[in-house]
Amino acid sequence: MVRATILVVLLLAAIESPMVGAAPGPCRPVSHALGSSCVPPEPKRVAVLDTGELDIALALGVMPVAATTPYQVGQFPAYLTLDEHRVKSLGVVQEPDLERLMRLKPDLILGSRLRHGRLYPLLSAIAPTVLSETVGATWAGNLRLFAQALGRDAEAETLLSRIDRRCRRIRHQYEAKGRPTLSVVRSMQTHIRLYLPDSFIGDLLQRCGLQRPDSQSGNGFARRLRSPRQIDLLDGDIVLLSEYAPEKGSLVRRWQRSLFWSRLKGRVYEVDDGYWMLGIGPLAAERVLTDLEQIIHDYPGP
Amino acid sequence: MIIPALDRRFSWLLLALLLVVPATLLSGEVDYSAMELWRLMSGSEAAVTAIDRLVLTELRLPRLLAALLVGAALGCAGCLLQRLTANPLASPGLLGLNQGAALGLVCLLLSPWPFTPVNSFIAALSGASLAMALVFGVVRLATGALAAESLLLFGALLSTLFGALTTIALILDQHALDAIRFWLAGSLSLVEPDQIRPLAALVLTGLLLAGLLSRPLQLLETGSDTARGLGANPRLILLGVSAVILLLTAAAVAVSGPILFVGLVVPHLARLWIGEQSSRQLAGSVLLGALLLALADLFVFNLDSDDRLPPGVALAVLGVPWFIWLVRRRYLSR
Missing domain, CATH: 3.40.50.1980 (Nitrogenase molybdenum iron protein domain)
Known part of the structure; x- marks a missing residue:
């Protein structure tokens, strides 16, 4: 199944155009878990491969064109407000549908080495791909990395300082409760x-x-x-x-x-x-x- | 006629069964001494903390009871079926019972009803019953009569059909597979205290009926015509014994999943060890089935404290070579 998908993707990539992955015009390099990718100055069609990347993109004011859903849940997390017409599902996180991803013509793909490292060669053949090392505890670092890829570094810092401010308030309340x-x-x-x-x-x-x-x-x-x-x-x-x-x-x-x-x-x-x-x-x-x-x-x- | 040597074996069997109870309750990660166990069982729990008592009453005891009941039920059902069909290869799974129960569980998982211990018990039980009813219906339809040999053939045939349906459902729905993975391998790790009461009621009823049907079954074994000549109704006996096999197997499989070794090999062990006489073989199958499953569960539970090894697998891995050795020795001594 996976092998067949890979084959089809490679074939389609070869037929459609030899340079699908490269951004037309100028690009800026972003170094990440598996090297460095040259991303467009202002990505317009972003694909995200996990719920963390989806949350980060939306937080930075970017509505992706493609995203995956968690295994067994089968839908996007309910707490996120999504433009259902724009965001297309790629299936479950573990096996994103690469054919569909390619048809959506993204200009930037966000993911993690932990989940999709093995797909990196294929992903970067589709579009410039930026991968964080892992997911979870590194969420704040991932936010900064993906903000850099999306050209929204300042927004990321604003988000983090807002979270830290709320943390301090909760801490205060927390100490009062022993x-x-x-x-x-x-x-x-x-x-x-x-x-x-x-x-x-x-x-x-x-x-x-x-x-x-x-x-x-x-x-x-x-x-x-x-x-x-x-x-x-x-x-x-x-x-x-x-x-x-x-x-x-x-x-x-x-x-x-x-x-x-x-x-x-x-x-x-x-x-x-x-x-x-x-x-x-x-x-x-x-x-x-x-x-x-x-x-x-x-x-x-x- | 009672042969003293065989009676000694019976007493050994009973003694081993009595010993396996404290052995199970005292083994594993929670350590309390036999004295403390005695105090717990007799009601005064001064020396034992609450968690120990819970482990005992909520985990160990239900599991031990389930092992004994399931082992006894499968051993008895296997013995009845082998005698009914006069086929040493027959095991209750061949009547479509195991695959029917699995299909029942999968249907529950795909349905909107919650997957609780009681629901899963009912689902497996109804799946097994429907499967067996279907086997009987198909045999009647295809051959026009109810012969024991055709039951095995069509049972095996329909089992492959039910198995295929279960497999496709589990391949398409991974979460269903996760939910019944342990059950499919024949495991007692999912036994819940509230399953014990219905299990005990069904199995004890089944064992009682098996005892009552032992003599009519013996008549049938002499041949249908002879049985009819002696005033028995072969068809009625066949249906009665089949119903008891269903009751015992379905109740056991609903709790533990298929444990093939007990149904197939235990009747032979009982015959070799306890005696050929039908009532002895039946009683031996009940006791040996209970003992072996309880021992197997004790063994795997001590091998892996995370409780991932199914006793059904341990029984097959250790029991099959043992059985071959036993048969070989008997063959040599002839």
Whole structure:
């Protein structure tokens, strides 16, 4: 399937024009995870390959022409306001439809080496491609990189300083409540993840100076749990619970029905998986901060 | 007539079953001593923290009970079917029961209903029942009669059809595959406490009926004509025994997924070990099935604390060479 797609893409590329990928006229070099690409001064038709890139582009005021959707969710995150006529779906993040991408004639492609590094030669044959190293915890750096590619560096700095300002306000409110620990729990179909500092949400909480429980303060992206025997690791003063595609089955529902759930002492707040977990960009961060403000405000304190 | 040597084997089997209970409850990551376990079981839990009690009552005990019930049910169903069809290769999966149950689960996953333990139990049970009803219907339609041999042929045939439908659904829908991956391999890791009660009710009923049908089945084994001459109704016996096989297999498979080894090999082990006499073989299949599955589950649970290894696989990997060795030894001693 993938091999066939690759073949067709190469063929089409050869027939249509030998120089699809090169920007006509002048371009500026942007160095990224897999080298350097020469991007048009003002990209008009941007394609994004993951939810983080989509969030970043929209935050910088760019409506892409193509984007992917998360696996199992099958649609763009609901928290983003998209021009449905303009943004075409490329299918799931893991296997973007390259034929469709090529037909859309993008002039810039944004993605990450982690997700699409292996497709880089094909992608850059379609249009100049800028890849971040990874996704998640590096969201702020990714924002700066993609802003550079889009020629909107100043906007990126404005976004980040606005987030930092809101963080300081939340921190103030947070200290007044006696610095409760925040546990970040995401329920998947067959396991439960505890998010560690090296993730988007972990980085955002750290940026705001919010404390995490001991079980979630180590290095790494997330910790996976399968048995409710480990339920105590979920606990914190505040438990922020999200569910990935819950209509397809969510392990936490089974734990909630069991007696193990009664062991949790913290207050459980259900949060939206769309921007807490899938978003990984400045727009998602702002939505998370709005939620956090409300949650910390509601939290009764020690 | 009771032969003393064989009775000793029966007592060994019962003793092993009694020992596997504390062995399972005491093994694994949560360590409490036998004394503490005793205190837990008898109600006073002074020395044990709540998490230990929960692990025991919510995880270990339901899983052990499920292993015993599923093993007993599949062993018994396998024994009944092999005798009913006079075919040593017959196993309950051949009647379309396993693939029917899988298809039932997939239908539940594709439906708007939530995939809860009770719903999945019902879905697998109805899938298996419908599949078997279909097998009987097709046999009647195609051959005009209900012969045990045709049941196996058409059961196997329809199984491939159900299997194909399940496969295509799982290929098109990855999340469905994720949800029933463990079940397909024959695993007890998804057993939930609220499944135990219906499972126990169905399996115990099935075992009781199997005991009652053992004698009529023996009549049938002498041949349809002889049975009829002795005043029995062969058709009725066939349907009755089939219904018991369905009840036992469907209930077991709904919880654990197909564990082929128990249904196929345990009746032979029971015959070799406990005795050829039909009631002994039946009782032996029940006890051996329960023991082997509980042991296999204990084994995999200790091998991987993340609980990813299915006991069905362990049984096949260890059990098949063992069975070959057993048959070889018997052959040599003749």
